Amino acid sequence: EEHNKQHAVSECDVCIVGGSIAGLALSIGLRTRFPDLHIALFERRQFTKAGAVLGVAPNGQKAIRELSEESTLLSSILNEGQEVKGPPELNCRPMTVLVFWYQLRDILLEYAQHLGGNLSVYTQMELQDMTEAQDAETVTVSFQDTTAQKQRTTVSAKLVVGADGINSTVRRLMRLPPAVVSDTTSIRGTVVIDHNNKSLRQKIDGSLIFSHQDTTLYLITIEKNQNVISWALSSKTTNLIDDEGVDATEKILMLLGYHERDDKSVEEKEKLELAAAVLRATDPENVVRAQNAVMDMSTGWGHRPHHPCATLVGDAAHACRPTDGQGGNMALEDCVVLCRAFTKHRNLSRNNVKELIQDFEQTRLPRVQRLHKDQSDRAQLPPGKWVSWTSEFVDWVHQGV
Ligand SMILES: Cc1cc2nc3c(=O)[nH]c(=O)nc-3n(C[C@H](O)[C@H](O)[C@H](O)COP(=O)(O)OP(=O)(O)OC[C@H]3O[C@@H](n4cnc5c(N)ncnc54)[C@H](O)[C@@H]3O)c2cc1C
Incomplete structure (x- = not known):
């Protein structure tokens, strides 16, 4: 879908940076409640079929229902997915x-675009800078077109929301400390099935796991979608991030022991050939790489004299370990709490915006800190084992916000 950059707005009430789960969900929540609010969302990538799968947990489901104020958005997401057959608790x-990540993103995007009105979505526009004069009522935000044209666009906004993920530029411009990078790299990709690779989908049918030394690859299919295979790789080899296309595929295969096949059984060799075929069938456009990282939430969203009219949601605010699959769900919860804060501080004068931000961040903090504590406790436990959720944690997830 082409999103017109030539006619990007020059003013808006809320400028959202990042068009992934958090950015799109927030735009839906705000647009649904406040049709008069002018919202502009800027995403630096194109909307490709990247990513693997994301588990929409009870708290995420509750948040989606509240953001859209009805049930069709949630139903259309649940209709595409399948229930996780997890441990008994x-x-x-x-x-x-469990839904394919790109399908969740596409459903949110379509819903946001269907709401339309004062909401504009721009792709291939990367945040470069934010300037905020001391007593000005607005923040000036500049973006650069990521295509060859490299055009610059400037927007003035009353509030900037950074929904731009773990390596958030908004966060950097707010001079907040970056996330502490862990030693694990995640790479996720999607293969769209065509007549050349039809048999791959049938061979997986469910999920398959490959482990070799400190690298693990999951191949995942979802019953309701016969046209897609997704894969997620986690490895302690950190220099995987910069490789793309064929280089990345061959390096991943090396890490999985593909080139040391001589001492393997026929069955193991067949499995590795399947992994190789899936990786080689993946369009590099549909691959996303990230270094896992965790933010220190001990002082909340962080003290910042710079850019008091900006806040952060999702991974940009509180990236956590992927252990419990709560990253996306916490991002959805953020959007609900931020929308509720908007209801209380409706007039976006500079002072009100500051109060709105404070209200949002303080309300949100206890739940974020609770999850971070749980995950740092889990990180002390031996790796490679699912450690049961306590009944208290199950209740916490079900309760949501
Ligand atoms: C392409 C992609 C695929 C993913 N696949 C999975 C998956 O399969 N499973 C899973 O559990 N998690 C996945 N994630 C991560 C997951 O979405 C997050 O961990 C979580 O849902 C919180 O989302 P978020 O919106 O806060 O951050 P993110 O999902 O990381 O989104 C941040 C968005 O901001 C954009 N952005 C970054 N910098 C700028 C900038 N300077 N200007 C404009 N835009 C910018 C990014 O392109 C991205 O779209 C994926 C993320 C991405 C970006």
């Missing part, structure tokens, strides 16, 4: 539902 309704 997770088998209570509503169950976590």
Whole structure:
């Protein structure tokens, strides 16, 4: 879908940076509640079929329902997914539902675009800078077109929301400390099935796991979608981030022991050939790489004299370990709490914006800190094992915000 950059708005009430789960969900929540609010969302990538799968947990489901103020958005997401057949403690309704990441993104995007009105979505526009004069009522935000044209666009906004993920530029411009990078790299990709690779989908049918030394690859299919295979790789080899296309594929295969096949059984060799075929069939456009990282939430969103009219949601605010699959769900919760704060501080004068931000961040902090504590406790436990959620944690997830 082409999103017109030539006619980007020059003014808006809320400028959202990042068009992934957090950015799109927030735009839906704000647009639904406040049709008069002018919202501009800028995403630096194109909307490709990147990513693997994301578990929409009970708290995420509850958040989606509140953001859209009706049930069709949630139903269309749940209809695309499948319930996670997890350990017994997770088998209570509503169950976590696994969806292809790009499908979740596309459903949110379509819903946001259908709401339309004062909401504009621009792709291939990368945040470069934010300037905020001391007593000005607005922040000046500049973006650069990521295509060859490299055009610059400037927008003035009353509030900037950074929904731009773990390596957030908004966060950097606010001079907040970056996330502490861990030693694990995640790479996720999607293969769209065509007549050349039809048999791959049938051979997986469910999920397959490959492990070799400190690298693990999951191949995942979802019953309701016969046209897609997704894969997620986690490895402690950190120099995987910069490789693309064929180089990345061959390096991943090396890490999986593909080139040391001589001492393997026929069955193991067949499995590795399947992994190789899936990786080689992946369009590099549909691959996303990230270094896992965790933010220190001990002082909340962080003290910042710079840019008091900006805040952060999702991974940009509180990236956590992927252990419990809560990253996306916490991002959805953020959007609900931020929308509620908007209801209380409706007039976006500079002072009100500051109060709105404070209200949002303070309300949100206890839940974020609770999750971070849980995850740092889990990180002390031996790797490679699922450690049961306590019944208290299950209740916490079900309760949501
Ligand atoms: C392409 C992609 C695929 C993913 N696949 C999965 C998956 O399969 N499973 C899973 O659990 N998690 C996945 N994630 C991560 C997951 O979405 C997050 O961990 C979580 O949902 C919180 O989302 P978020 O919106 O806060 O951050 P993110 O999902 O990281 O989104 C941040 C967005 O901001 C954009 N952005 C960054 N910098 C700028 C800038 N300077 N200007 C404009 N835009 C910018 C990025 O392109 C991205 O779209 C994926 C993320 C991305 C970007």
